[in-house]
Amino acid sequence: MRARSEVLETAILGILADSPLHGYELRKRLNMVLGSFRALSYGSLYPALRSLEQRTLIAGTETKDAPPQHALSGRRSRIVYELTAHGKEHLQGLLSSSGPAAWEDESFDVRFALFGKTDAETRLRILEGRRTRLAERLEMVRESANRTRERLDEYTLELQRHGLEQVEHEVAWLDELIDTERGRARAPRSEARRAPGSTTQNEAEGDPRPGTTIKERG
Amino acid sequence: MRARSEVLETAILGILADSPLHGYELRKRLNMVLGSFRALSYGSLYPALRSLEQRTLIAGTETKDAPPQHALSGRRSRIVYELTAHGKEHLQGLLSSSGPAAWEDESFDVRFALFGKTDAETRLRILEGRRTRLAERLEMVRESANRTRERLDEYTLELQRHGLEQVEHEVAWLDELIDTERGRARAPRSEARRAPGSTTQNEAEGDPRPGTTIKERG
DNA sequence: ACGTCGATGTATCGCACCGATACATCGACG
DNA sequence: CGTCGATGTATCGGTGCGATACATCGACGT
Numbered sequence: 001m002r003a004r005s006e007v008l009e010t011a012i013l014g015i016l017a018d019s020p021l022h023g024y025e026l027r028k029r030l031n032m033v034l035g036s037f038r039a040l041s042y043g044s045l046y047p048a049l050r051s052l053e054q055r056t057l058i059a060g061t062e063t064k065d066a067p068p069q070h071a072l073s074g075r076r077s078r079i080v081y082e083l084t085a086h087g088k089e090h091l092q093g094l095l096s097s098s099g100p101a102a103w104e105d106e107s108f109d110v111r112f113a114l115f116g117k118t119d120a121e122t123r124l125r126i127l128e129g130r131r132t133r134l135a136e137r138l139e140m141v142r143e144s145a146n147r148t149r150e151r152l153d154e155y156t157l158e159l160q161r162h163g164l165e166q167v168e169h170e171v172a173w174l175d176e177l178i179d180t181e182r183g184r185a186r187a188p189r190s191e192a193r194r195a196p197g198s199t200t201q202n203e204a205e206g207d208p209r210p211g212t213t214i215k216e217r218g
Numbered sequence: 219m220r221a222r223s224e225v226l227e228t229a230i231l232g233i234l235a236d237s238p239l240h241g242y243e244l245r246k247r248l249n250m251v252l253g254s255f256r257a258l259s260y261g262s263l264y265p266a267l268r269s270l271e272q273r274t275l276i277a278g279t280e281t282k283d284a285p286p287q288h289a290l291s292g293r294r295s296r297i298v299y300e301l302t303a304h305g306k307e308h309l310q311g312l313l314s315s316s317g318p319a320a321w322e323d324e325s326f327d328v329r330f331a332l333f334g335k336t337d338a339e340t341r342l343r344i345l346e347g348r349r350t351r352l353a354e355r356l357e358m359v360r361e362s363a364n365r366t367r368e369r370l371d372e373y374t375l376e377l378q379r380h381g382l383e384q385v386e387h388e389v390a391w392l393d394e395l396i397d398t399e400r401g402r403a404r405a406p407r408s409e410a411r412r413a414p415g416s417t418t419q420n421e422a423e424g425d426p427r428p429g430t431t432i433k434e435r436g
Numbered sequence: 437a438c439g440t441c442g443a444t445g446t447a448t449c450g451c452a453c454c455g456a457t458a459c460a461t462c463g464a465c466g
Numbered sequence: 467c468g469t470c471g472a473t474g475t476a477t478c479g480g481t482g483c484g485a486t487a488c489a490t491c492g493a494c495g496t
Contacts, residue, residue: 005480005481008481022445023445023446024445024446025444025445032366033377039483040482040483041482041485042446042447042448042483042484043447043448043483043484043485044481044482044483046447046448047447048482077446077489078444079445079446109377112376112377113371113377114373115371115373116371116372116374144250152251154334155330155331155332155334156251156331156334158330158395159251159252159330159331162391165391166384166387166388169383169384170380170384177376223453226453240474241474241476242473242475243474257454258453259453259454259455259456260454260455260476260477261452261453261455261476261477262452262453262454264477265453265476295460295461295474295475296475297474297475
């Protein structure tokens with residue numbers, strides 16, 4: 001099952017929503033956006049592009065020669081991809097989901113990078129979801145640390161401590177962001193016009209489990 | 219080539235050096251040591267164990283029934299692995315390497331967790347190597363950020379900033395550790411009660427082991 | 437004029453590893 | 467006595483990485 005790596009496709013669709021691009025340039029943007037580490041390999045990108053094209057979410061056009069305005073930039077033989085209407089619709093669906101799949105480690109960064117295309121309510125839910133997730137993790141690790149502290153090596157302990165600090169730091173970061181978003185929700189600004197065509201009343205595809213409401217545990 | 223995932227094998231060998239274990243328990247220790255996230259899957263562990271056994275670095279013994287002393291702990295049918303002499307030697311080689319392969323993202327955590335089995339000089343080299351690596355990364359990202367700052371989304375910028383902070387935090391951590399290790403090098407203390415069986419005092423002192431010269435390919 | 441070097445560009449292949457799953461036994465709890 | 471969670475070994479499909487191949491182009495030196 002595993003949803004054919006939703007996150008990769010979300011990222012590609014999200015970048016292409018801004019402007020049509022060819023693979024090479026797309027990869028550069030992707031890596032820039034994702035913080036320069038966490039690189040995306042061509043071995044993933046090109047197959048993904050082909051799959052996306054087969055499902056008519058994007059359309060590729062081979063460009064032989066671009067008539068140069070400045071006499072430069074005359075590269076040839078590239079395949080420029082752009083979103084189809086279907087693709088835009090699909091992207092809207094992906095961006096409106098706010099379940100666990102949006103805030104887990106593998107996907108959160110990409111979803112966050114696309115926050116500019118996401119409505120404020122969804123942003124807040126994702127932020128809170130991730131915060132809760134990290135808090136749970138913190139709890140688990142701390143508990144397990146208390147149980148096993150004695151038997152552990154000095155360096156292992158230090159590694160654990162540092163890992164904890166990193167997560168705590170991310171939680172603090174999230175708290176700031178949540179604060180900001182809450183403020184924004186109070187003073188709603190017309191921050192961006194969406195594509196008007198896709199009315200798609202989103203049927204919260206996240207996950208049906210009723211226990212998933214945010215809950216806001218300390 | 220990619221050296222059959224040296225890091226996984228280092229981790230397994232390192233844990234087994236403390237005490238013989240079976241797969242299930244081994245995995246628990248591994249995950250505990252590695253900070254509870256970054257989990258190791260059985261899909262990696264069991265094949266790795268088999269490979270290690272084939273190369274006579276570890277030896278597995280099937281235990282049918284343990285005569286219980288306390289009337290409990292009578293589980294059956296488990297395969298307990300322990301290091302062979304060859305395996306111990308190999309582990310020493312792995313632990314004495316201090317090149318890039320030791321301080322890259324994929325391996326640093328494991329190597330650090332095994333610092334208790336590593337001599338002070340190697341520890342310091344690895345720590346400094348990683349610090350330099352992260353500083354380079356910081357430099358690159360900052361530079362690229364300066365070039366592209368204008369064209370980037372508010373949230374993308376925030377993501378970048380947070381990523382930078384995380385790395386900066388790790389650098390600060392490393393600086394503390396380097397300080398500590400330097401102090402330790404100056405005042406050499408008989409640190410840590412290790413497991414008594416594992417030869418802390420190296421047999422055959424003048425043993426440069428020509429085949430395994432560290433060197434590590436920059 | 438020639439070489440070659442790095443950036444741009446598309447594409448594939450091996451394989452390491454994860455996530456899911458299957459199967460089995462055991463202790464504990466109601 | 468039934469089932470549930472922990473213990474335990476093992477495999478399998480799929481995703482994505484790293485390496486590589488191939489090709490063109492501008493720029494630079496000599």
